[in-house]
Amino acid sequence: MVTIRDVADAAGVSTATVSRVFNESARVDAATRKRVVVAAGRLNYWPNGAARSLTTSRSHAIGVLLPDLFGEFFSEVIRGIDQAARRERYQILVSSSHADGNELTAAVRSMNGRIDGLIAMALDKRSAELIRRFRQSFPVVLMNTGFRIRGTSSVSIANFEGAFDMGRHLLKLGHHRLAIVKGPEGNTDAEERLRGFRKAIEDAGRARVSLVEVPGDFSESSGYRAAQTLLKARSRPTAVFAANDYMAVGLMGAFRAEGLRVPDDIAVAGFDDIGMAQYLNPPLTTVHVDAYEEGGRAVRLLLASFDPSTKSSTATEVLATHLVIRRSCGSRAPFEAGVERRPGSRARTTRKEEVHR
Amino acid sequence: MVTIRDVADAAGVSTATVSRVFNESARVDAATRKRVVVAAGRLNYWPNGAARSLTTSRSHAIGVLLPDLFGEFFSEVIRGIDQAARRERYQILVSSSHADGNELTAAVRSMNGRIDGLIAMALDKRSAELIRRFRQSFPVVLMNTGFRIRGTSSVSIANFEGAFDMGRHLLKLGHHRLAIVKGPEGNTDAEERLRGFRKAIEDAGRARVSLVEVPGDFSESSGYRAAQTLLKARSRPTAVFAANDYMAVGLMGAFRAEGLRVPDDIAVAGFDDIGMAQYLNPPLTTVHVDAYEEGGRAVRLLLASFDPSTKSSTATEVLATHLVIRRSCGSRAPFEAGVERRPGSRARTTRKEEVHR
DNA sequence: TTGTAAGCGTTATCAG
DNA sequence: CTGATAACGCTTACAA
Numbered sequence A, B: 001m002v003t004i005r006d007v008a009d010a011a012g013v014s015t016a017t018v019s020r021v022f023n024e025s026a027r028v029d030a031a032t033r034k035r036v037v038v039a040a041g042r043l044n045y046w047p048n049g050a051a052r053s054l055t056t057s058r059s060h061a062i063g064v065l066l067p068d069l070f071g072e073f074f075s076e077v078i079r080g081i082d083q084a085a086r087r088e089r090y091q092i093l094v095s096s097s098h099a100d101g102n103e104l105t106a107a108v109r110s111m112n113g114r115i116d117g118l119i120a121m122a123l124d125k126r127s128a129e130l131i132r133r134f135r136q137s138f139p140v141v142l143m144n145t146g147f148r149i150r151g152t153s154s155v156s157i158a159n160f161e162g163a164f165d166m167g168r169h170l171l172k173l174g175h176h177r178l179a180i181v182k183g184p185e186g187n188t189d190a191e192e193r194l195r196g197f198r199k200a201i202e203d204a205g206r207a208r209v210s211l212v213e214v215p216g217d218f219s220e221s222s223g224y225r226a227a228q229t230l231l232k233a234r235s236r237p238t239a240v241f242a243a244n245d246y247m248a249v250g251l252m253g254a255f256r257a258e259g260l261r262v263p264d265d266i267a268v269a270g271f272d273d274i275g276m277a278q279y280l281n282p283p284l285t286t287v288h289v290d291a292y293e294e295g296g297r298a299v300r301l302l303l304a305s306f307d308p309s310t311k312s313s314t315a316t317e318v319l320a321t322h323l324v325i326r327r328s329c330g331s332r333a334p335f336e337a338g339v340e341r342r343p344g345s346r347a348r349t350t351r352k353e354e355v356h357r
Numbered sequence C: 001t002t003g004t005a006a007g008c009g010t011t012a013t014c015a016g
Numbered sequence D: 001c002t003g004a005t006a007a008c009g010c011t012t013a014c015a016a
Helices: A004-009 A015-023 A028-041 A049-056 A073-087 A101-109 A127-136 A161-173 A188-203 A220-232 A245-257 A291-306 B006-010 B015-023 B030-043 B049-056 B071-086 B103-107 B127-132 B159-172 B188-203 B220-232 B244-258 B291-306
Strands: A061-065 A091-094 A117-121 A139-142 A154-156 A177-181 A211-216 A239-242 A267-269 A286-290 A313-319 A322-324 A350-355 B061-065 B091-095 B118-122 B139-143 B154-159 B177-180 B210-215 B239-242 B267-270 B284-289 B313-319 B322-324 B349-357
Touching: A004 A028, A015 A028, A015 B210, A049 B049, A061 A073, A061 A101, A061 A220, A073 A117, A073 A291, A073 B091, A091 B071, A091 B127, A101 A127, A117 A245, A127 A139, A127 A188, A127 A313, A139 A291, A154 A161, A154 A291, A161 A177, A161 A188, A161 A239, A161 A267, A161 A286, A161 A322, A177 A220, A177 A267, A188 A350, A211 A220, A211 B244, A220 A239, A220 A245, A239 A245, A245 A267, A291 A313, A291 B313, B006 B015, B006 B030, B015 B030, B015 B061, B049 B139, B049 B313, B071 B091, B071 B291, B103 B127, B118 B127, B118 B291, B127 B139, B139 B188, B139 B291, B154 B159, B159 B177, B159 B267, B159 B284, B159 B322, B177 B188, B177 B220, B188 B210, B188 B349, B210 B220, B220 B244, B239 B244, B244 B267
Parallel strands: A061 A091, A061 A117, A117 A139, A139 A154, A154 A313, A177 A211, A177 A239, A239 A267, B061 B091, B061 B118, B118 B139, B139 B154, B154 B313, B177 B210, B177 B239, B239 B267
Antiparallel strands: A091 B091, A286 A322, A313 A350, B284 B322, B313 B349
16 A cells, blocks of 8 residues: 555655645645656556545545435435535545434444444434434434424425325316325334325315325335225226336236326326336326435535534425326326426425534 | 543542553452442543554544435435444444545545545446545445456445346337336446446347337436436337336326336336335335445444455455336236335345465 | 644453 | 554644
């Protein structure tokens, strides 16, 4: 391994000077700098990150705690995180799938000293206490968690509003017998979507509308199974809202396999608006979520919390969602792909800032 | 920040002893250990990773260089990498989207000292020289790169064979006018799939079969556009092979929008077998690839290269692919979802091991 | 503008 | 079984 010492020797300067050249931290004579740069280039030297973070106590890396789930939504979030982080020259250390609190603790602990802050995603309430503890070691930003922590920023999605809008939409289309395929237990996005959908129905007056709730876990196959369950019931719903697009695809696959036509025989709606949604057959009516943007925001909030001048300010951002009406629910939406987006009526991106002390 | 010193003082022992307790590196008296554990617990101490890797010159982390592309395939690969790494208590430092060689170099350099090895994915040939240079700093495993580097393990997919099988399948179904939607320029997977498909057609005797090649970039929308291009041509193909499933979805969306039925009016096939493929309408005939498994293999190869006893051995693994015949090409495949998989005829997972010296 | 040297939090060697 | 102490590679006062 070639160290700063080697470069210093080769260039005939002290290690301090080499360091200054690489950090542009102080003026260095042009000629000296040149010697250093040349020597470093020849030796193929680059500063050791671990040593650097030990002295500066800054790692220029952020940790990302992902949920067990995967698929396009999370892949988009990571992309957003990665891009935003790279722009500020930060690296990202990711860790996913934590079976329980112990694994989660282990994962975060092992990041100790390697990250300047943490983005924690889609944790359930039981993890709140753990996160609160981590917070003493470094700043944290919460993403899609149901809980908030005082002094900690968070980003999330207007799940409730999006699902509410979808409920209203389906009701407006004249559906009375509705069903929802729920997401995984303990998942906040899933719970909020359920709440929002229920609310739309309650508001419509329960007597006139029925709602069947079927379990799901955000996977296509769980959507497929949910459809089978629904078809077994004596009175089949006329519209099914899946708590995410993957399950909606599973639903549509199952209905088609049973010879039902979507939307003529049964309407299907999803949530997330994954890239494929507009190309499905039929194109999927869903709730648009900007996952990429959400990832970027999480990074920006985290970086802001590193900055001493804004350190004590905390923000709670809720990203707007909006209905995207396509053909899977049978409304007369435009036929062409790629032109159907329209702003939703209620959900607005929201930012609440609090300054402590 | 609480350090090993604090714990040592609190427990009335030396830092060496605390270190021994945390590393289980040497026998420590049960009572002493207890004192240390209690003190550490009370202070909420955990070793600093940077300091640790500085002394041990091991970071217990692996770097992952991702391509600009995204979507389910890569998200699956990462999942596979993450799981395998976590099993061995390794962390992963990811970096994606490198516009050019300079960005790539910068990304890898900044990992210096923070990773024990690197998984480099889907790089084009121009990056081969860069990687060769990195190799002097730490072991590298190549994933889905066209090139090989002596002394470096690699994992890839039987793209050629998969596409060849698909070509044969379409020909066997009686198609004479074929089209392929290609993947991004410089992408090896895309190039191999093109080669394999061409080969199947050449083998069939060029005179009888025509092949139109349309550009694409692995995105749904590029598939959509490709379909529009194809439909403008005077003699429309009877079957279109998309170099990945996302583009196949775009194709199907476009054909349906134009009032064509798949597969009755035109057959569509894909590559990758993403989770959704079997639930699409119609279910997509495609080539199955185990992305998750590929990620895991890359990790295992990398970890093997850390082990001094196997250090000098190098493996080249090619993961088998196999045709998954569903309904988008009109063959009489089973109607039910989830039961259609069958092993391909040619592609076999392959492992070539070389021991140097 | 440059060099000296202390120190960042660990681990590992060597005595005891 | 335990403790001193010298690294590890770098940054950063402080001096020159």
